[in-house]
Amino acid sequence: MTRPLRRILALTGGVGGAKLALGLANVLQPGQVTFLVNTGDDFDHLGLRICPDIDTLLYTLSDEANPETGWGRRNETWHCLEALDQLGGETWFRLGDRDLATHLTRTLALARGESLTAVTASLASHLGIPHPVLPMTDQPVATMIGTAQGELAFQQYFVRDRCAPAVTGFRFAGSEQAGINPQIEALLAAPDLDGIVICPSNPFVSVDPILTLPGMRAALAAASAPVVAVSPIIQGAAVKGPTAKMMAELGVPQDALAVARHYGDLLDGFILDSHDASLVEAVQSLGMDAIATPTLMLTLQDKMNLALATLDFISHIVTSNAP
């Protein structure tokens, strides 16, 4: 018999992670789930501080995400960008008019000395999001992509070059000097934290920037709550983004098992897609619990179903581990 879960921490990056985050936000009570978001993609552009993963999550949780583009805001227009083009400005990073308000607000607040945590909390509050959204750190960390042609800043690789260069490795510049978000330290020590979810984000460039922060991986492992990850790979392919392509370029097998192995002993449990049920035993042999369940999230109901399955899995692990 399982008791209801109390608080949940979810680590998330871009679009894939935000889908499960939305599911969790919908099946849990306000404040019950805390999101810890990758900031390695953050960069300065046109004098503005842009935090793509935070914004993807904020827009997704507030039903502001643009369903047509998969990024940016709903009902977006591009008049500022068009005018910027006329003035000779950079337009490769598509900033919509409504999206700009977020970057202006954040840049102004940071310039005033507010922390990224405080700014993000204010944005989330104004967007009506009832769950805490925390950047992984308040210090700047920049994900750098190693390629055969040299190292690229993340957005150059991801947006400008459309993930074309073959990756050779990753570096999280500034990570060694960055501190874990202080609210996360408190949450990890809280007795009512019942589960930690690694959302189906890119392990290399969405989750690893979080895990690489000094002390983060150890703090997650030391928490009494189990850590479970949801595979971003289904039948050897990523639903969206360069995860599978990166695995091939890095010489890693392109399957969910390799993702479970990548996270390794941090995990107490791993969730595979139903189509990968044949890998459950192999994952279990890594020393973690594993289940297979539908993980493709097309509809809101899909997202809520996967969230419920994830929470059930956590409850199961908590109960199994109970004295």
Add this chain to the structure above:
Amino acid sequence: MTRPLRRILALTGGVGGAKLALGLANVLQPGQVTFLVNTGDDFDHLGLRICPDIDTLLYTLSDEANPETGWGRRNETWHCLEALDQLGGETWFRLGDRDLATHLTRTLALARGESLTAVTASLASHLGIPHPVLPMTDQPVATMIGTAQGELAFQQYFVRDRCAPAVTGFRFAGSEQAGINPQIEALLAAPDLDGIVICPSNPFVSVDPILTLPGMRAALAAASAPVVAVSPIIQGAAVKGPTAKMMAELGVPQDALAVARHYGDLLDGFILDSHDASLVEAVQSLGMDAIATPTLMLTLQDKMNLALATLDFISHIVTSNAP
């Protein structure tokens, strides 16, 4: 008999000045007129450097000015501002989506270390403006409005409070440390400068910030070219803006004569509206030349006609003064 005028310098502020500026730009050859623009209205807002008078001139000269609002850009939308409102941001200063591109471009270039002169030249070039547009100075000067309730920053007075407070005086903060635009010094010394026009802008808050710059008034007076001003007051009223209201509050007679007296011995000539022809003699008695001509500029043709009348007046003064 008069010879064709060569180069012209025009001092200008906001909307009223920009109308004559457009007339001059249309009747003169590319590069023949240089505009020297008030920057006392400039301010930082939402982390952006905003130069209202420069932008009014740039938009007017490039046919980008919004004919409905009298400020900002044509075909403007307000999606960023609406989103900013949702996020709790300041929206009293109406920044349109297309207008924002100008402020982003300028702010970024200034942050890179470019001068306001260089940034403005680049904006003018991208907007296809064939005449030099120069800020009065590259250093920050802030027009402060003295009122019974205390001193107000210009945009607080002008936009936020809609010119409601009664003015008691003006201060141009930073003016003493600001240097005249270096290109103006060269132009004033140029042998082919044939005339200096003070456009029909507000004398107190559009033209005086220029004239108050250390050495500016003396340099204008020392130039061999005659200085002529066009009255912003017609039959005791301002076509637009608070000029007449300010005159009343300052205890100055609300008429064109008072404007001529305000500029005083800087002027070689003064242009009144036809309706104020009865004041011509009184202005002449101040020791300057004076004419009356239609100065209300509703159509482009009105603007070009006043520009031609102004240039004729300058030619007349140049010829009269010839040895």
